[in-house]
Amino acid sequence: MFIPTTPKEVNKRGWKALDVIIVSGDTYIDSSYNGAAVIGHWLIDNGFRVGIVCQPDIDSDKDITRLGEPGLFWSVTAGAVDSMVANYTPTNKFRKDDDFTPGGINDRRPDRACIAYTNLIKKYIKGKPVVLGGIEASLRRIAHYDAWSDSVRRSILFDSKADVITYGMAELSNLELAQRMRDGKDISDVRGICRIGKEPPSGGYIGMPAYEKCAEDKNDFIKAFKIFYENNDPVSSKGIFQKHGDRYLIQNPPSRHLTSEELDRIYSLDYENAVHPYYLKKGAVRAMDTIKNSITSHRGCYGECSFCAISVHQGRTVISRSEGSIISEAERIASRPGFNGIIYDVGGPTANMYGIECSIKPIKGACKDKKCLYPKPCPYLPIDHSKQIALLKKMSEIPGVKKVMVASGIRYDMVIFDRKKGAEYVDRIVGNHVSGQLKVAPEHTVPHVLELMCKPGPDVLIKFKEMFDESNKKQGKDQFLTYYLMAAHPGCYEEDMEELNNFVHRELKTNPEQVQIFTPTPSTVSTLMYHTRRDLDNTKNLKSEHSMQTKQKQKDILLGSKGKGYEKRR
Incomplete structure (x- = not known):
């Protein structure tokens, strides 16, 4: 059932008022792929x-006042993507x-949407927290x-x-906030929130260099970021604080981490898996083409690619849903009218x-001195594709399902590195779950750039390509790999793009197509x-x-439209 978007829909639910009103920079797709919809259904x-x-x-106030004032709080999100990246x-x-x-x-989406929507609320409906x-x-x-402002x-x-x-x-944090506000209780110690205080907190919180110092001194910026980056794990992290002015x-x-049972519950909520009619009348929403008939099997990522915020x-x-929960969702999809x-x-x-996670991490927390996959998989990470192989096989056997894509x-x-099941997994993917091409993201192939990205070396990519090609040959398939590549990552020179270009043609035997220029998104x-032109360890x-022209030039080298000359690594 759709979350109400109009007073008429609120009344249809039998409600006289609302506790929480969500404001989003995306249109309303009632799907588990839409974070606003997930939070809304979870609270309901x-x-x-x-x-x-x-x-x-x-x-104007015509939209923001449509549902009145919430009894507890406004919940504001820019949407699935940072609004500056989206725009x-x-x-x-x-x-x-x-x-x-x-x-x-x-x-329809303003720049810095969280700021714009909060200002909109405070202009027309003051009183309740945002x-x-x-x-x-x-x-x-x-x-x-x-x-976008080239500034800290x-x-x-605060903004x-x-x-x-x-x-x-x-x-969990939204639910606890709602419960405490409803019950008139203090919210200051709710886990998973940030708030503003007049004094630094007690109880083991770690102080970071102040905002003003981070804006003035890149060494302080690095110190602050490292404290922030190392305190994101719910098992081992401490609270942190940072002075802004006074x-x-x-x-x-x-x-805390959700349990698999809680994740199952979230993905079994009453989603319509459609764009709300109120918004659909304004035109088709292309995102539905991507998420329609798709299923999330797990959350989290231990890859830790340097440029990624996941x-x-x-x-x-990684928290995985149970096999039964995923199969049930697939059966619901297969039973819908018009399912193709x-x-x-x-x-x-x-x-x-x-279905793959270290047994130590959920108990002791993520390691601060090493990564799960870089420079090679940790021996404590039991890489075994058995669970996904079994899941894909069972999904493919559901009546009405012709093909399950990955x-x-x-x-x-x-x-x-999965010595036991890796080859079987590739055979399974090639034979049943690829339609012409499979996406992989090496991003680059030059070792010193890969080191900064925390991505595996080119030898691993070549081994996988050989395995993929052999599986295609064995099964009589004519499928290929699509490579996502990146230009202008920090530490990358134009001669590195030349080397990448040569590698792509010589070893991968393809012409680069999926090439993106590095986008410096917040907090990666x-x-x-x-920003600092230094590595995370400041060594x-x-x-x-930083020049748009030189960024584009790196991309052009890979796409075959190289300009004259290039700057060599010093």
Whole structure:
């Protein structure tokens, strides 16, 4: 059942008022792939009355006042993507298209949407707290580098004048906030939130260099970021605080991990898996083409690629749904009128992490002195694709299902290091779950660039390609790999792009097509490198392309439109 978007729908539920009103920068897709919908259904399932307003007009009160004032709080999110990433290309050109807006025209999402929507609320309906959530708020919760202004900005909590941030995946923190507010209890120690205080907190919180110091001194910025980065695990992390002027940004320790049973419950909630008719009448929503008939099997990623925010936002621990829960969702999809027989994806941030996790991490927390997959998989990580093989086989046997796709990408290094089941997994994927091509993301092939990215070496990629090609040959298939590659990552020179270009043609025997320019998004290790021109340990200087022209030039080298001359590594 849809979350109410109009007073008529509120009345239809039998509600006289709402406890929480969600405001989102995306249109309203009622799906488990939409974070606003997930939080809304989760709160409703736990006894709260929730409404939703999407992409409100920020120049009038006509949308933001439609549902009145919530009894407890406003919940504001920019949407599935940081609004600046959604609105601008890596070369800072305005994006004309938006997959999350009806009609596909990018004319509904304001820049810095969390700030814009909070200001809108406070202008027309003052009184109730504003709680920020979603990836924009989560990754801008401390002093952070913002590429679009080329500056270190304050925590978004100060810039927006909101009251609380719920960071990470936030089901537990939103629920506890709602329960405590309903019961008139103090919310200051709720895990998984950030708040503003007049004094630094007691009880073992770690102080970070102040915002002003981070803005002035890149060494202080690195110190602050490292404290932030090392305190994202719910088992081992402490609370942190950072002075902004005469007040303090206080981040409580992260919410605990959800259990598999809780994750099953979240994904079995009453989603319509459709765009709400109120918004659909304004035009088709392209994002539905991606998420329709797709299933999330797990959350979290222990890959820790330097340029990716998933490990900070979703966490380094993989929590998998039960096989039964996923099968039940697949059966529901297959039973819908008009189902075409294809489940377009089953996966998560990385599809083949399903059912694979270290037994130590959930008890002692993520290691601070080593990574799970880099430079090679940790011996305590039991890489075994058996559970995903079994899951894919059972999904394929569901009546009405013709094909189950794995479209969310895989970690090919995990396949290579799975000595027992890696080859069987590739055979399974090639034979049943690929339609012409399989996406992999080496990003680069030059060792010193890969080291900064925390990505596996080119030898691993070659081994996987050989395994994939052999499986195709054995099964009489003519399928190929699609390679996602990156230009202008910190530490990458134009001669490195030349070397990558030669490798792609010589070893991969293909012409590069999927090439993106590095985008410095808030709160990633690569963004720290981009801003400071230093590595995370502050031990080495790095090349960092800030000119749009030189960034584009690196991409052009890979695409075969190289300009004259290039700067060599020094």
